[in-house]
Amino acid sequence: MSAQGIGAAVKRKEDRRFITGKGQYTDDLVLPGQTYAVFVRSPHAHARLGKVDTAAALAAPGVVAVLTGADVAAAELGGMPCGWGIHNKDGTPMVEPPHPALAQGKVRHVGDPVAMVIAETKRQARDAAQLVDVTYETLPAVAHLAGAVAPGAPLVWDEAKGNLCYDWHLGDAAAVDAALKNAKHIVDIDLDNNRLVPNAMEPRAAIGHYDAANDRYTLYTTSQNPHVIRLLMGAFTLHVPEQKIRVVAPDVGGGFGSKIYHYAEELLVTWGSKKVGRPIKWTSDRSEAFMSDAHGRDHVSHAQLALDEHGKFLALKVHTYANMGAYLSTFAPAVPTYLYATLLSGPYVIPAIYAEVKAVFTNTVPVDAYRGAGRPEAAYLLERLVDKAARATGIDRVQLRRQNFIKPEQFPYQTPVALQYDTGDYHATLDLALKAIDVDGFPARKAAATARGHLYGLGISTYIEACGIAPSAVVGSLGARAALYEAANIRVHPTGGVTVFTGAHSHGQGHETTFAQLINERLGVPLEMVEVVHGDTDRIPFGLGTYGSRSLAVGGSAIFKALDKIIDKGKKIAAHLLEAAVGDVEFKDGKFQVVGTDRAKAFGEIAFAAYVPHNYPIETVEPGLEESAFYDPKNFTFPGGCHLVEVEIDPETGAVTVANVAISDDVGVIVNPMIVDGQAHGGLAQGIGQALLEECQYDPEGQLLTASFMSYCMPRAADLPFFKVGNHVTPCTHNPLGVKGVGEVGAIGVPPAVINAVIDALAPLGVTDISMPATPEKVWRAIQNAKGGAA
Amino acid sequence: MSSISLRVNDKPQTVAIDPRTLLVELLRDELRLTGTHVGCDTSQCGACTVWVDGKSVKSCTMLAVEADGRSVTTIEGLAGPDGALHPMQAAFQAEHGLQCGFCTPGMIMSACDLLKNQPSPSEHDVRHWLEGNLCRCTGYHNIVKAVLSAADTMKGGAR
Numbered sequence: 001m002s003a004q005g006i007g008a009a010v011k012r013k014e015d016r017r018f019i020t021g022k023g024q025y026t027d028d029l030v031l032p033g034q035t036y037a038v039f040v041r042s043p044h045a046h047a048r049l050g051k052v053d054t055a056a057a058l059a060a061p062g063v064v065a066v067l068t069g070a071d072v073a074a075a076e077l078g079g080m081p082c083g084w085g086i087h088n089k090d091g092t093p094m095v096e097p098p099h100p101a102l103a104q105g106k107v108r109h110v111g112d113p114v115a116m117v118i119a120e121t122k123r124q125a126r127d128a129a130q131l132v133d134v135t136y137e138t139l140p141a142v143a144h145l146a147g148a149v150a151p152g153a154p155l156v157w158d159e160a161k162g163n164l165c166y167d168w169h170l171g172d173a174a175a176v177d178a179a180l181k182n183a184k185h186i187v188d189i190d191l192d193n194n195r196l197v198p199n200a201m202e203p204r205a206a207i208g209h210y211d212a213a214n215d216r217y218t219l220y221t222t223s224q225n226p227h228v229i230r231l232l233m234g235a236f237t238l239h240v241p242e243q244k245i246r247v248v249a250p251d252v253g254g255g256f257g258s259k260i261y262h263y264a265e266e267l268l269v270t271w272g273s274k275k276v277g278r279p280i281k282w283t284s285d286r287s288e289a290f291m292s293d294a295h296g297r298d299h300v301s302h303a304q305l306a307l308d309e310h311g312k313f314l315a316l317k318v319h320t321y322a323n324m325g326a327y328l329s330t331f332a333p334a335v336p337t338y339l340y341a342t343l344l345s346g347p348y349v350i351p352a353i354y355a356e357v358k359a360v361f362t363n364t365v366p367v368d369a370y371r372g373a374g375r376p377e378a379a380y381l382l383e384r385l386v387d388k389a390a391r392a393t394g395i396d397r398v399q400l401r402r403q404n405f406i407k408p409e410q411f412p413y414q415t416p417v418a419l420q421y422d423t424g425d426y427h428a429t430l431d432l433a434l435k436a437i438d439v440d441g442f443p444a445r446k447a448a449a450t451a452r453g454h455l456y457g458l459g460i461s462t463y464i465e466a467c468g469i470a471p472s473a474v475v476g477s478l479g480a481r482a483a484l485y486e487a488a489n490i491r492v493h494p495t496g497g498v499t500v501f502t503g504a505h506s507h508g509q510g511h512e513t514t515f516a517q518l519i520n521e522r523l524g525v526p527l528e529m530v531e532v533v534h535g536d537t538d539r540i541p542f543g544l545g546t547y548g549s550r551s552l553a554v555g556g557s558a559i560f561k562a563l564d565k566i567i568d569k570g571k572k573i574a575a576h577l578l579e580a581a582v583g584d585v586e587f588k589d590g591k592f593q594v595v596g597t598d599r600a601k602a603f604g605e606i607a608f609a610a611y612v613p614h615n616y617p618i619e620t621v622e623p624g625l626e627e628s629a630f631y632d633p634k635n636f637t638f639p640g641g642c643h644l645v646e647v648e649i650d651p652e653t654g655a656v657t658v659a660n661v662a663i664s665d666d667v668g669v670i671v672n673p674m675i676v677d678g679q680a681h682g683g684l685a686q687g688i689g690q691a692l693l694e695e696c697q698y699d700p701e702g703q704l705l706t707a708s709f710m711s712y713c714m715p716r717a718a719d720l721p722f723f724k725v726g727n728h729v730t731p732c733t734h735n736p737l738g739v740k741g742v743g744e745v746g747a748i749g750v751p752p753a754v755i756n757a758v759i760d761a762l763a764p765l766g767v768t769d770i771s772m773p774a775t776p777e778k779v780w781r782a783i784q785n786a787k788g789g790a791a
Numbered sequence: 792m793s794s795i796s797l798r799v800n801d802k803p804q805t806v807a808i809d810p811r812t813l814l815v816e817l818l819r820d821e822l823r824l825t826g827t828h829v830g831c832d833t834s835q836c837g838a839c840t841v842w843v844d845g846k847s848v849k850s851c852t853m854l855a856v857e858a859d860g861r862s863v864t865t866i867e868g869l870a871g872p873d874g875a876l877h878p879m880q881a882a883f884q885a886e887h888g889l890q891c892g893f894c895t896p897g898m899i900m901s902a903c904d905l906l907k908n909q910p911s912p913s914e915h916d917v918r919h920w921l922e923g924n925l926c927r928c929t930g931y932h933n934i935v936k937a938v939l940s941a942a943d944t945m946k947g948g949a950r
Contacts, residue, residue, distance in 0.1 A: 011884055011885065011887075012884070012887070014892075015883070015884040015889060015892075016884070017892075018889055018892025018895050018896075019866075019876065019880040019883050019884055019889065019892075019895060019896075019899065020826070020866065020867065020869075020870055020876075020880065021824070021825070021826015021827070021865065021866035021867040021869075021896050022826065022867075023826070023892045023893075024825075025825075025828070025893065027825075027829075028819075028825035030823075123809070123811065199927055200891070200893075200927055201828075201830045201836065201838060201891065201893040201894045201925060201926065201927050201928075202828070202830065202891065202893040203829075203830065251891075251892065252891065253828075253830075253891045253892065253893030253894075254890070254891040254893060254927050254928055256927070285832045286830065286831035286832045286833065286836075287832055287833075507891050508890035508891030508892070508928045509890070510890070674887050675887070677887075678887050678890060678928075678929060678932075678933060681929055681930035681931075681932040681933065682890065682927070682928045682929055682930050683930075684930050685927075685929075685930030685931065686927070686930075708831070708832070708833045708835070709831050709833055709835035709836060709925065710833050710835065714835075714925050714927070715930075715931075716921070716922050716925065716931075717917070717918040717919075717921040717922060717924075717926075717931040717934070717935060718918040718919050718921075718922050720918075720930060720931055720932075722914070722932055722935070722936075723930065723932055746930075
């Protein structure tokens with residue numbers, strides 16, 4: 001390991017601009033002559049749209065234009081596209097309703113955009129937006145899954161009978177039913193997976209700029225994947241050839257999935273800029289973000305686990321309703337299917353699995369991938385069920401997991417739900433986590449809490465996830481409408497510096513450092529001489545962006561592939577200069593050397609020779625030292641591990657304190673341990689947030705009740721302890737780096753550990769179930785109900 | 792329009808503004824000091840934290856006219872004139888106390904104010920002081936470590 005290469009906890013190159021206030025986020029940019037957009041949004045969950053009267057707004061000071069659904073229709077802008085098609089059990093396609101950029105005919109959720117007001121200043125635009133007079137004829141609405149699938153429920157879309165988007169399944173129903181018939185134990189569970197709002201700290205923003213002189217559009221946007229946005233605008237929404245569109249995602253303040261999707265505002269400011277002849281900037285308010293950013297989770301499930309008399313898992317049967325919201329967001333249909341049901345085997349041998357998933361339209365904001373996306377829902381279901389099975393069978397919960405784990409010698413392991421895990425060691429991560437939390441000291445800690453009059457519990461979760469998204473042919477066969485490889489371009493400069501152009505996008509993950517470490521590892525070039533460029537479609541040839549913990553596993557592998565080409569070409573140049581056969585030249589320690597001799601050329605000398613070729617094999621080798629590579633993964637990667645949580649509960653108030661968190665993850669080879677630990681910390685906070693604090697609530701009529709940080713409870717510093725984070729590495733077997741991905745593990749593994757801990761603490765009172773988020777009120781009521789039941 | 796005079800990062804400024812202008816709007820839109828961020832509209836997230844006369848203030852919750860005659864320090868004014876980082880800035884980098892960087896300026900400005908009041912805070916003190924600053928990336932783990940580490944560094948020579 002070099003001091004700056006793979007495995008080195010080097011400090012981040014990107015930090016200086018952020019700690020000195022010099023980051024450049026979208027809202028920080030000012031284009032000459034820019035105007036400001038404010039959106040008029042529906043206050044109703046469901047309504048027929050009558051007249052949209054813009055006269056008063058147009059007459060207000062500073063107003064440049066007011067654009068409505070009629071203008072969008074007249075311009076024949078494409079609707080917001082969905083990137084994944086799912087088929088029903090009977091082979092018919094899912095219901096895929098239109099999604100116009102501004103509402104036409106009906107509004108279908110609170111926050112559905114109706115008009116865009118453009119003015120000289122943001123304040124003028126905001127004032128004028130109040131003057132747009134919209135006539136609504138309100139209609140009955142549905143917000144919750146249970147209400148939406150009830151007979152006679154109001155329809156979000158006339159074409160979606162019973163509000164069903166699709167009715168999909170996976171696995172072998174007959175095998176599962178047979179196993180259920182012969183099982184010694186069948187454990188049932190009903191679970192809600194609470195709806196969440198991603199809440200990246202930087203609200204979404206977009207600046208559209210049409211340059212009439214060159215007939216070219218530029219969009220600055222808060223995106224995790226600018227090339228995807230350009231592709232979707234070119235092909236589906238703006239209908240402009242891609243060479244005429246530049247999409248820039250500058251510094252982006254967190255994403256967590258919510259900034260993957262192509263949003264209407266991006267299209268509207270870009271299109272509107274041509275109409276008004278000036279740049280248009282839109283920046284979301286936080287309250288607006290709550291009703292316009294894609295939400296996450298929102299499942300209702302019933303599951304059954306069958307076990308034999310020794311506690312061996314025999315079969316799993318799952319039925320899930322998944323809320324899609326009012327429209328299909330870019331990835332939405334894939335989340336409760338191929339990112340959820342395929343993960344239901346977890347780290348266990350379960351011979352038969354069958355999952356049915358019904359996706360449901362409601363009058364709510366669209367739901368799409370949020371950190372973990374489907375995998376947290378699968379892990380939560382399985383780990384709650386396994387704990388319940390331990391109580392039902394009387395087998396210790398650690399032992400029950402251990403005895404059902406896939407053993408290290410069983411890899412590669414084919415699950416009954418489509419995936420083949422390449423590698424892992426669940427026993428090792430379990431043992432490490434138990435040691436890290438000092439499980440032997442748990443009784444003493446519990447006794448101390450009891451002495452304080454408190455309840456104390458330990459919760460466990462052993463999980464797996466699939467990431468490194470994704471092998472293109474596989475996802476194509478499953479309904480993805482685009483490939484999911486990644487691209488890299490590496491330019492070695494004449495004086496030996498390197499610029500890496502990556503299609504991945506960093507919005508906090510530290511790619512500018514981690515990717516530079518890959519260059520250092522292979523070429524020996526110091527980090528100070530490496531620059532990583534991301535987020536600009538004019539500078540980077542292509543890319544699919546950052547989500548699903550794919551940047552290093554897929555984007556990093558593309559960089560490695562390009563580096564192979566750089567080294568191969570360097571060898572040819574070196575062989576010429578050293579008057580040796582190419583096959584005799586090796587590249588080692590930053591030098592091209594003739595094997596077995598001391599004849600060598602430093603990497604910098606070869607870079608210089610490549611560009612200033614006085615003595616150069618120009619007939620056989622092109623000058624220059626720049627290579628591109630595309631990497632298409634052969635399989636998903638499968639991080640996994642064990643998360644342990646101890647909670648202390650004050651029975652007087654129901655308040656849950658997270659007392660102790662220890663995790664052990666297998667995320668494959670680790671490039672920068674400092675960054676990897678940081679990713680785990682952030683995921684844990686969001687996972688603990690889901691378990692204890694966060695819930696996006698609608699009333700039954702579709703009014704959004706949690707539309708600010710006053711009513712949506714975000715985790716704060718005092719809600720969390722220091723985390724004990726450890727790793728056990730089994731390298732991924734199918735990518736050149738051996739990496740798996742770490743971005744989502746915390747959010748996936750920890751929610752069931754927290755809830756299992758809460759139930760463990762409350763179990764002496766007879767409490768057997770509590771739903772997320774386990775708020776003080778909910779816990780207090782559970783305690784009171786248990787007391788009442790005992791009395 | 793109202794005319795106000797104030798010092799921002801030790802530089803005198805006189806500006807004519809709409810009386811509705813918030814301090815954060817003055818800083819970002821008029822003075823182009825975009826290191827101060829806006830992450831919410833309910834004074835909850837703290838991304839807009841600056842110092843007014845040396846005390847941390849959420850600049851989204853103060854009208855610019857209220858800063859008339861006062862001295863405002865933003866994240867851009869924290870490093871030395873030679874570019875030397877403030878110990879709190881250095882600690883955030885050393886401890887990996889930031890990821891996307893959006894909450895970072897507010898965190899740093901708020902944390903510095905804690906150390907002015909309490910030069911040797913406990914972990915508990917730091918976590919409770921930072922309740923008015925939201926971060927979605929770090930789980931606060933390394934932010935708390937950074938503040939504790941800066942406190943150690945600054946003992947005896949607080950800036």
